[in-house]
Amino acid sequence: MVPTVEWKDGAVRILDQSRLPDKVEFVDCRDYETVGIAIKELWVRGAPAIGIAAAMGVALGAQAVKAVEFDAFRKAVWAIADYLAATRPTAVNLFWAIDRMKRRLEALQAEPIPAIKQKLIVEAQAVLDEDIAMNKAMGRHGSTVIGDGQTILTHCNAGALATGGYGTALGVVRAAWDAGKKIRVVADETRPVLQGARLTAWELMQDGIPVTLITDNMAGTLMSQGRIQVCIVGADRITANGDVANKIGTYSVAVLAHAHGIPFYVAAPSSTIDLSMPSGDKIPIEQRDPREVTHVRGRESIAPDGCEVFNPAFDVTPARLITGIITEKGIFKPSELAEKMRLR
Ligand code: MRU
Secondary structure (H helix, E strand, O other), X not given: OOOOEEEEOOEEEEEOHXXXXXOOOEEEEOOHHHHXXXXXXXXXXXXXXXXXXXXXXXXXXXXXXXXXXXXXXXXXXXXXXXXXXXXXXXXXXXXXXXXXXXXXXXXXXXXXXXXXXXXXXXXXXXXXXXXXXXXXXXXXXXHHHOOOOOEEEEOOOOOHHHOOXXXXXXXXXXXXXXXXXXXXXXXXXXXXXXXXXXXXXXHHHHHOOOEEEEOHHHHHHHHHOOOOOEEEEOOOEEEOOOOEEEEOOHHHHHHHHHHOOOOEEXXXXXXXXXXXXXXXXXXXXXXXXXXXXXXXXXXXXXXXXXXXXXXXXXXXXXXXXXXXXXXXXXXXXXXXXXXXXXXX
């Protein structure tokens, strides 16, 4: 799999996902402002990948800070952190990664500035490496919920592209595939940004994992025909009570799965779990540009000029519709998630 985000030759190299699947192109971000634009414009997207990009953005910005005293250095790095934190509101991994970088900075305050700069790069790299390790652990736990011969429905892209590598929901699929299970993925196209059509279908085809693309409104029909055995999606933020914010349309899939008695799983690392937030109604939901709805890929218009648009990028699936949450620590019922995550 091509790397989604990496530290390369003193820059943050980002695979520009807005161009997929037509072009595989990388952008070398040489300042933190460009990393911020990359997050906002969805060149890099998916909760864990956004967190990794932000951690690297903090490290990158820190390299250019001229201050020689720690207090002035910290002030400048915090301003960079604030800028990056203002890019997207819903995925908690962004704030988790930025907080981690700030804590690391604090812990290093007795060291010379050049050493701190270097160690911030090391920390950002650790965020990336640990993300891949968590995805692989999720794969090991989660592959048990997929039976041989089953078809899995997924929504949006919770794959290698949305993470440091391997993927969350698609990491579980990959692990089942690698274990020799003959499986198939049904990918919702995921209007309006088409992460399912452009990214999930592409990513699975790269790995030779069978995938069938459907439009979002076809999921119910497939379920009613007995052609879906399990649903697995990713998450942008999971609250203490087990509610899950994920790409708009996830809630509809969960309702449909519930109506058809199909298990509905969410795969997410602990960096996506926000135990400070009691329930999903508190999650800030990003509203995006109306053009995502009125135009296909920013080009062809499909609506009358001036048409009023509603474009929330995420919805919240209540805990009661979720069979289990697959984490790197194991699979938990939404109601036991907070306790299990605090204990382990
Ligand atoms: O707007 P996006 O593409 O960043 O939204 C991504 C999703 O909603 C994913 O499903 C989610 O981040 C899980 S990714 C492992």
